[in-house]
Amino acid sequence: MSISTANAPLLELRGLSCERDQRCLFADLNLSAEAGNIVQIIGPNGSGKTSLIRLLTTLSAEYEGEILWQGESLVHSRLDYLNHLLYLGHSPAVKKALSPRENLAWFSGMSAGHPQIPLSEALEYVGLAGFEDVPCYSLSAGQLRRVALARLYLTPARVWILDEPFTAIDIQGVARLETLIAEHAAGGGLVFLSTHQPLQIDAVIPLDLMDFQAGEEYYARAEGWSS
Amino acid sequence: MAWQWFYRMGSPRWFYEKTDRWIPWLALVTALLLGTGFVWALGFAPADAKQGNSYRIMYLHVPAAFLALAGYYVMAIAGAIGLIWKMKLSDMVMKAAAPIGAALTFLVLVTGAIWGKPTWGTWWVWDARNTSMLLLLFLYLGVMALQNAYQHQGTADRASAILALVGTVNIPIIYKSVDWWYTLHQPATLKLTSESTIHVSMLYPLFIMIAGFYCFYALVLIFYTRLEIVQRERRTQWVSALVEGAK
Amino acid sequence: MSSGLKALLQRDLTLAFRNRGELTNPLVFFLMVIAMVPLGVSPESKVLANLAAGMIWVVALLATLLSLDSLFRNDFDDGSLEQILISPHPLYFIVLVKVFVHWLVTGLPLALISPLLGVMLFLPDAGFVPLCLSLLMGTAVLSLIGAIGAALTVALRKGGLLLSLIIMPLYVPVLIFGASVVRTAIDGFPVAGELAVLGAFLAMAIVLAPIAAAGALRISVNG
Numbered sequence: 001m002s003i004s005t006a007n008a009p010l011l012e013l014r015g016l017s018c019e020r021d022q023r024c025l026f027a028d029l030n031l032s033a034e035a036g037n038i039v040q041i042i043g044p045n046g047s048g049k050t051s052l053i054r055l056l057t058t059l060s061a062e063y064e065g066e067i068l069w070q071g072e073s074l075v076h077s078r079l080d081y082l083n084h085l086l087y088l089g090h091s092p093a094v095k096k097a098l099s100p101r102e103n104l105a106w107f108s109g110m111s112a113g114h115p116q117i118p119l120s121e122a123l124e125y126v127g128l129a130g131f132e133d134v135p136c137y138s139l140s141a142g143q144l145r146r147v148a149l150a151r152l153y154l155t156p157a158r159v160w161i162l163d164e165p166f167t168a169i170d171i172q173g174v175a176r177l178e179t180l181i182a183e184h185a186a187g188g189g190l191v192f193l194s195t196h197q198p199l200q201i202d203a204v205i206p207l208d209l210m211d212f213q214a215g216e217e218y219y220a221r222a223e224g225w226s227s
Numbered sequence: 228m229a230w231q232w233f234y235r236m237g238s239p240r241w242f243y244e245k246t247d248r249w250i251p252w253l254a255l256v257t258a259l260l261l262g263t264g265f266v267w268a269l270g271f272a273p274a275d276a277k278q279g280n281s282y283r284i285m286y287l288h289v290p291a292a293f294l295a296l297a298g299y300y301v302m303a304i305a306g307a308i309g310l311i312w313k314m315k316l317s318d319m320v321m322k323a324a325a326p327i328g329a330a331l332t333f334l335v336l337v338t339g340a341i342w343g344k345p346t347w348g349t350w351w352v353w354d355a356r357n358t359s360m361l362l363l364l365f366l367y368l369g370v371m372a373l374q375n376a377y378q379h380q381g382t383a384d385r386a387s388a389i390l391a392l393v394g395t396v397n398i399p400i401i402y403k404s405v406d407w408w409y410t411l412h413q414p415a416t417l418k419l420t421s422e423s424t425i426h427v428s429m430l431y432p433l434f435i436m437i438a439g440f441y442c443f444y445a446l447v448l449i450f451y452t453r454l455e456i457v458q459r460e461r462r463t464q465w466v467s468a469l470v471e472g473a474k
Numbered sequence: 475m476s477s478g479l480k481a482l483l484q485r486d487l488t489l490a491f492r493n494r495g496e497l498t499n500p501l502v503f504f505l506m507v508i509a510m511v512p513l514g515v516s517p518e519s520k521v522l523a524n525l526a527a528g529m530i531w532v533v534a535l536l537a538t539l540l541s542l543d544s545l546f547r548n549d550f551d552d553g554s555l556e557q558i559l560i561s562p563h564p565l566y567f568i569v570l571v572k573v574f575v576h577w578l579v580t581g582l583p584l585a586l587i588s589p590l591l592g593v594m595l596f597l598p599d600a601g602f603v604p605l606c607l608s609l610l611m612g613t614a615v616l617s618l619i620g621a622i623g624a625a626l627t628v629a630l631r632k633g634g635l636l637l638s639l640i641i642m643p644l645y646v647p648v649l650i651f652g653a654s655v656v657r658t659a660i661d662g663f664p665v666a667g668e669l670a671v672l673g674a675f676l677a678m679a680i681v682l683a684p685i686a687a688a689g690a691l692r693i694s695v696n697g
Binding site: 054057058059060061062079082083085087090091093094095097098101105106107108109110111112155223 | 480484488489552554556559
């Protein structure tokens with residue numbers, strides 16, 4: 001499954017299979033993702049969405065097959081890949097004892113590259129102007145999520161991996177985020193996201209994990225080398 | 228070619244089927260060695276000049292001590308292989324080696340106590356060897372506890388492999404430290420067992436017992452590993468066939 | 475120091491000082507348990523003086539163990555640990571930074587408060603400075619080794635007790651030499667040699683422990 005353009009794929013998945021607890025989550029997954037693509041990972045809970053995201057963020061290395069970043073296997077190019085990666089996970093990873101500004105300062109320090117805009121401006125974009133120095137335990141769940149989303153305005157990272165980014169956000173926030181994602185892709189970025197919500201963005205590539213369930217041959221192969 | 232053999236060895240099913248053939252021979256050798264050793268040790272070896280017949284517990288205590296320490300290294304090496312080469316069989320061997328080693332260490336402590344009572348009058352003494360063995364038992368128990376704590380088997384295997392390796396680095400340090408500590412505090416009333424020179428007539432049965440214990444360890448390790456294999460691979464075809472065939 | 479490590483150091487120090495209440499818990503534990511000793515054993519100065527060096531060291535060890543569980547747990551629970559793992563900074567130095575902050579707020583205060591406990595247990599005068607010194611170095615080693623245990627058990631819900639179980643045997647050499655520094659000083663002998671051994675432990679722990687802890691963190695988060 002690929003978009004045919006002249007560009008080389010940014011991220012390529014070849015024959016990717018993932019197994020957990022003797023159960024095959026997905027097998028022989030092939031994907032060629034280029035700059036400008038927005039890939040939506042679809043599948044019911046337990047179908048391997050979380051595992052795939054963990055593979056894409058290099059949190060896990062339990063897979064068969066290949067993941068290629070800019071043509072090179074991830075095993076060798078992991079550090080370079082991480083320099084271009086931004087991952088927003090299920091939980092906002094925001095420390096409640098710190099203020100939004102302090103949290104963002106930490107996020108910028110931890111990621112590669114420098115913030116593109118001042119921290120306060122990023123907080124303004126997500127609608128938290130005036131809350132920059134308030135301790136986060138006095139913010140609501142939606143506001144905490146928005147602190148995490150402010151990172152998207154700060155980072156120069158090319159590849160975005162977003163796990164349920166629309167959680168706890170209101171309709172306006174959803175629209176703003178969708179615009180941001182579309183702009184990022186248009187500017188040459190690559191976005192992977194998993195969400196239950198229907199997306200109002202054009203040209204989203206669906207990656208349905210149910211298309212990659214294991215067949216008989218997989219289990220026969222998995223018996224091992226014993227003859 | 229060699230790599231293919233290495234990877235084939237890593238297949239649990241291959242191991243299970245191969246050991247079907249090894250076990251009877253290994254059991255025979257073990258029985259012979261242990262039998263000869265026991266009879267010689269208990270019946271024919273001379274009584275000790277100082278301790279009389281009570282020293283004979285040594286024929287259990289010393290081999291068990293050898294195996295308790297060697298067993299930890301078996302566990303750690305199996306864990307390392309499983310961690311580096313992701314060989315599932317190695318992980319199973321590591322998991323099997325832990326309780327066996329712990330049981331052997333416990334045997335060392337118990338036989339040490341049985342030896343101690345008639346010899347020095349107390350069940351327990353905090354000397355260097357006893358204390359080191361006790362700490363070795365704690366190290367084993369730690370690995371077992373960590374194995375049992377995780378729901379996901381893969382995580383359990385990898386975490387306990389790391390713990391076993393950390394323990395391996397520490398064992399010489401712990402032993403040396405305890406040794407040094409004991410020399411500082413050597414109590415005046417108790418005398419260290421001076422196993423300075425053991426007479427040759429006592430050494431032969433001891434060697435046979437040690438060899439017998441090694442074979443016994445290998446046998447029990449194979450049994451436990453087979454158990455682990457069947458349990459972990461219970462959803463595969465060949466195990467179902469095995470169970471069907473046994474019915 | 476790279477921006478990432480600086481940012482982490484700043485954040486962890488800020489977090490530690492904002493949760494000031496938690497900082498004093500190990501210290502209060504230290505004090506209270508030492509107070510139990512005369513109540514459980516005997517109030518006689520001769521008996522207590524004999525026990526003092528060892529007891530203070532054992533209780534310092536326990537207090538460190540209690541505080542280790544939270545080394546990585548908070549970050550694990552709110553998803554920060556995942557962000558740390560995929561940041562481009564070497565995990566080895568990240569672990570070192572976190573352990574350093576942990577020692578700064580646990581081990582260092584324990585070492586500084588130990589003379590007070592020495593007074594409570596009638597520690598002879600010659601023992602005070604060696605006690606402080608040995609605890610300063612020793613608690614650093616304890617924090618480093620403990621980080622391995624904390625990393626191995628961070629994904630478990632009731633990891634705290636298991637952490638103590640798996641780490642305690644590894645603490646024995648530090649305990650032996652740490653307490654012996656104090657006893658040797660009390661007996662009037664030079665302690666440079668034993669302090670050097672503690673220093674060697676510290677050097678080894680600084681080099682090796684973060685490697686094991688980093689590996690354990692990846693395993694815990696992955697599982």
